[in-house]
Amino acid sequence: MVWRKLLATGFVIALGFAAFGQSQPAKETSLRARLGFRLFKDDRFSSPQGDLQNSCSSCHLSDEDPQGMRAHTDFFARSWVPWRSGDPRRDELRNSPTILDSALMPRLHFDGEFSSLEGLVKGTLAGRPMGWLPGEEELSFERVRGIILKDTGDGANSDSSYPALFKAAYGVDTERLSKSELIELAVRAISDYLRTLKTARTTPYDRFVQANALASGPEGSEDPKHFASRLLNKIAVLEKTRALKLPGGFDAVALKGMKVFFRADGIGSRGNCATCHTPPLFTDLSFHNMGISQTEYDHVNGERSFAALEIPGAAQAERPSRQFRETPSLQKPRCADLGYWNFVDLSNSPLRRAGESDDRFLQRMIATFKTPTLRNLAFTSPYMHTGGFTTLESALTELMRLSEMARAGQVREGDEELAQIIIREADISSLVAFLTTLNEELKPGQKY
Numbered sequence: 001m002v003w004r005k006l007l008a009t010g011f012v013i014a015l016g017f018a019a020f021g022q023s024q025p026a027k028e029t030s031l032r033a034r035l036g037f038r039l040f041k042d043d044r045f046s047s048p049q050g051d052l053q054n055s056c057s058s059c060h061l062s063d064e065d066p067q068g069m070r071a072h073t074d075f076f077a078r079s080w081v082p083w084r085s086g087d088p089r090r091d092e093l094r095n096s097p098t099i100l101d102s103a104l105m106p107r108l109h110f111d112g113e114f115s116s117l118e119g120l121v122k123g124t125l126a127g128r129p130m131g132w133l134p135g136e137e138e139l140s141f142e143r144v145r146g147i148i149l150k151d152t153g154d155g156a157n158s159d160s161s162y163p164a165l166f167k168a169a170y171g172v173d174t175e176r177l178s179k180s181e182l183i184e185l186a187v188r189a190i191s192d193y194l195r196t197l198k199t200a201r202t203t204p205y206d207r208f209v210q211a212n213a214l215a216s217g218p219e220g221s222e223d224p225k226h227f228a229s230r231l232l233n234k235i236a237v238l239e240k241t242r243a244l245k246l247p248g249g250f251d252a253v254a255l256k257g258m259k260v261f262f263r264a265d266g267i268g269s270r271g272n273c274a275t276c277h278t279p280p281l282f283t284d285l286s287f288h289n290m291g292i293s294q295t296e297y298d299h300v301n302g303e304r305s306f307a308a309l310e311i312p313g314a315a316q317a318e319r320p321s322r323q324f325r326e327t328p329s330l331q332k333p334r335c336a337d338l339g340y341w342n343f344v345d346l347s348n349s350p351l352r353r354a355g356e357s358d359d360r361f362l363q364r365m366i367a368t369f370k371t372p373t374l375r376n377l378a379f380t381s382p383y384m385h386t387g388g389f390t391t392l393e394s395a396l397t398e399l400m401r402l403s404e405m406a407r408a409g410q411v412r413e414g415d416e417e418l419a420q421i422i423i424r425e426a427d428i429s430s431l432v433a434f435l436t437t438l439n440e441e442l443k444p445g446q447k448y
Ligand code: HEC
Pocket: 040, 054, 055, 056, 057, 058, 059, 060, 079, 080, 081, 092, 093, 094, 095, 096, 097, 098, 099, 102, 105, 107, 108, 109, 110, 111, 120, 121, 124, 125, 128, 129, 130, 190, 194
């Protein structure tokens, strides 16, 4: 009874929002995030001409699915987009990633397409994920505007209507805003909501780091490899004096896996993982070719076909490219996903090396993808940008195989650090045990 009354007053919703972020956010921020949260879940913005009604939360689920908890990802290898006769496809280009901590990413999407949350949200609202085709931007914005203006909220509580929420959050009268002003504000509200989605940093790994007073990440511009060896040295000292503490959820097997994960030189197994998956986010926010695109291409077109694929140089390349921003299939010969190659800024990229020509630099960017975080992998399967690996064991076995191929010079433009991964099959279970310590306790009903 009490529960029903609370629901009717909207009290539960307010409570849910009080849990946003790690500390109690300013009132204004929480109002904006609350509005953004509603927009994020609204499936009326998708194109009426598509055969699916998508909202952001269709592909970025948390606890809506009976199959289990998600860290704002779905269960598909590639999420479903609404089918349109003008662009008959069912699948997204890539696997949907977690969006926790996306506010900390200088570039978004696996291929770095967007450099701000606002840019991403606007592009997505008017894009293929919501069933819109290129050229339909204004149509999509008109639809968003119409729905916002006519919205009456959830019925029980008129304060929950979009006009009321916009008024409370931004002090504006939606009727008086131009279409573009209203869209900018809606985009800002969704982005403000995304900024509240953070990892909690309370995992067994975080507690291990804290209990042993270890550094949580590189200091300043410290090289990740230097940081990794500093961390391992400190652990070795603590072990020698029997002072190393293992908190609950972080056992000896996880510790063994952690050592492989951080080790980047010396004899024996060395994962070299932290060079790219650098704590505390477990990503270097950069782009690397791990051979995943090559494998998918060769699988469709035949062994070694990616090596022979003709890819234009800097002067001829049209980027982003339809041919090279596509999932390989027999129906689309010579199409491949070259990732960041499509968007990298040849003149200003920090990844460009001194003295490197445009052509050489662009070649080096072939099939590079943004390093994904390794936090909360329990809630983000399947893995890799292709979503081709349903278990961590299978993903790591593939990385081991690709690292061997890279050493044999068989990965076209493979990252130099890929060849530096030297692990054996026997390391995989301890690496998985370590990765498991990076899972938060995401609980049903938990609202970010
Ligand atoms: C059809 C499924 C789908 C829908 C709908 C969708 N997304 Fe995504 N989202 C994806 C996929 C797939 C990616 C990865 C895209 C890529 O890398 O090419 C992604 C990437 C992202 C990222 C980037 C994460 C990162 O670290 O780079 C953010 C943020 C995001 N989506 C937010 C949103 C928001 C906000 C909406 C609603 C406006 C939305 N998404 C709608 C599937 C979807």
